[in-house]
Amino acid sequence: MPDLAKVPVTIVTGFLGAGKTTLISHLIRHAGGRRLAVVVNEFGTLGVDGDILKSCAIPDCPADNIVELANGCICCTVADDFIPTVERLLALDPRPDHILIETSGLALPKPLLKAFDWPAIRSRITVDGVLALADAEAVAAGRFAPDLAALEAQRAADPGIDHETPLAEVFEDQLACADMVLLTKGDLAGAAGLAQARAVIAQTSPRAVPIVELAEGAADPRVILGLNAAAEDDIAARPSHHDGADDHEHDDFASTVVPLGEIADPAELAARIERLAREHGVLRVKGHVAVAGKPMRLLVQAVGARVRHQYDRPWRPGEPRAGQLVAIAERERLEPQTIRAVLAA
Template sequence: MTSLIRVPCTIVTGFLGAGKTTLIRHLLENAGGRKLAVIVNEFGDVGIDGEILKGCGIEACPEDNIVELSNGCLCCTVADDFVPALDQILAREVDHILIETSGLALPKPLVQAFQWPAIKSRVTVDGVVAVVDGPALAEGRVAHDMDALDAQRAADDSLDHDDPVEEVFQDQIACADLVIISKSDLLDATAAETAGARVSAALPRAVSVVRAAGGKVDPGVMLGLGLAVENEIENRKTHHDDELDHDHDDFDSFVVAIPEITDPAALAARVTAAAEAPDVLRVKGFAAVAGKPLRLLVQGVGPRVSHHFDRPWKAEEARRGALVVIGLKGFDRAAVERALLG
C-alpha cells in the first residue's frame, strides 16, 4: 500500500442504543479477507464499546487495530485525537477503517474534518451509515420516554422547546448514504411500515434503507461505496450549519462503579429502573459476577435491557464493574445512582 492510495473510511453514526456496535462486530466477523480497523468514539469516561469489540477475538481486526477515544466528539479535537488515531492505524496498513461515532455526535463536522490536509491525503470517507432504532421509531420516538420530555417542554415556557434528541437524529439522517433500521426482528409488519415511514420522512434525498436484525448486514452493502463524501458534505444541510462551533451541552454523562454482584437478573432490574428515570437516555457497562470467570455486559435503553457474558476476565484485570449513564443535561444523577446500586 503506497502513500498515494487513500484508505476508505466508513462512518457509522446513530443514536444511543441503536445497534452500532453490534453492526460493526458483524462486519468484523464477515470481513471477507479485508484487514479492518476501528476507531470507537465514546461519550463518557469508560470505553464500553471498544471493550466489547476488543473481546471478540476476530482475526480480521486484532485488538491493536481498535482505537478508543473518549472525548465524546472526534471532530472537536481533530489535531489532538483524530490525527494520532489515524497515524496509529495507518501504520498497520489496513484496507478499511470503521469509525463508530458517539451516539450524541453530529456526523457532518466529522466528515468535514477529512478535508484537513493532514487527513485528506491519506484517507477518504467511503460512506456514512446511520443506524436507527426500529422499535423506537415504530413507537413514534427516537429515544425512550420522549412523551414525558415533550410534555415537560409544553408545560414550561422557560424551557427551550427545540428537542436536541430530535435534532441529533435528523442531522444523522441528513448526512447518511445508507440507513439501517435495526432490531427488525422486534417489528411486526405494521411497526416495520411505521418505522420505515419515519425514516423516509426525515430523509432529505434518496438513499438506500435496509432492515437488519442482530446487526446482520452484508458487508458488500456497507463497504466499498466509494463516495468520497468529504468532497460534497457541504451540500448536506443540517440543523447546525449556521453554527461556527457546536457542543454537547444538551447532554451529560457519569460513571457508576459497580461492586461484584451475585445475581445478573437483579442488576438488570436495577438498570431497567435507572434507564426509565426521566431524561436518562442510555445505561451501558460491565459487571463482575461472583464465582463466574466471564465478564457480564449490560445494556439498557428505556425498558429494553439486555445482559450476557461476553468474554473471560483477563488475568491482569481487576474484577471491577462500571456503568456509564448518559442523559439530557440536568437529569437526577443521585436518583439514578441509587437505582443502580440498590
C-alpha cells in the same frame, strides 16, 4: 512502490443503542479478506464498546488496529485526537484496506465529515459512506422524529418553543448525513412497525437514501462497504441543524460512571436500570459487572427500559472483579447521586 490510493473510511453513526457495535463486530468477523482498522469514539469515560470490539479481533483486524477515543466527540477534538489517530492507522504495516469509525451515539456526523478536509489527511483517505443505524421500534413510536404538523401546532401554542428536542435534532442530523440507513430491531418493531419506521425515515431524510433492514448486525459487506460516496466532497448536500455555527457542543447530555461491587442477581440489576429509565429519564446504561460465584464477566447494555445482559468473557487472572456502569441522560435530568443510589441499592 508506495500505494497512493486513498484508504476508504466508513462512518457508522446512529442513536444510542441502535446497534453500531454489533454491526462493526460482524464486519470484523466477515471482512472478506479486507484488512480493517476501527476507531471507536465512546461518550463518557467508560470504554465498553472498544473492549467489546477488541474481544472479537481476528488476524485481518488485530487488536492493535482497534483504537478507542474516549476524550469526547472526535469532531470536537480533531487536531488533538482524530488526525493523529488516523495518521497512526495509515502508518501501520500492512496498511488497512478499510477504516471503520463508530461515532458516539450523541455525535453529529457533519462536523466529522468536515475533518476529512484537513490537509494532513485530505489526500490519503476518503469517506466511502456514512451509515446511519436507526432503531425501528423507537422510530415507529415517534420518539426521535416528531410529526412536523404537530410540532408546528405546538410552536404556535407556545412561543417559547423554538427548536426540536435535542434527541430529535441528533436523529435528523444523522439521517441527513447518511448515504444508507440500516434499520435495526425489526423483530421488536414487527411488520407494521418496520413499515412505519420506513415512512418516518423517508419523510425526515432530506434526500432519498437506501434503507436496509438489519438483524443482529448481520450486514453483507458487499452492500454497505464500497459505496464510493466521497462524502467529504458532498457536504453541502447534507444539511444540519447546526449549519452556520463555528462548532457544536453536547451540553444537552451528560454521563456518570458508577462503580459496583459483586452483585447477586442480574435480573435485580436489570430491574433497577429499568427504574432509572422510567423514573429518572436515563437514556442509556452500559458496562460490566461481577456476579457472585460466576467466573464470567457480565456485560450490560440498556436503551431506556430495554435491558440486555450476557456473560461475555472470563475474568482475567489478577483482574479485579469490579464492575462499572456508565449512565447517560439529558443534562438537566442527570442526577448522579440518585443513579448511584438506585444501582447500588
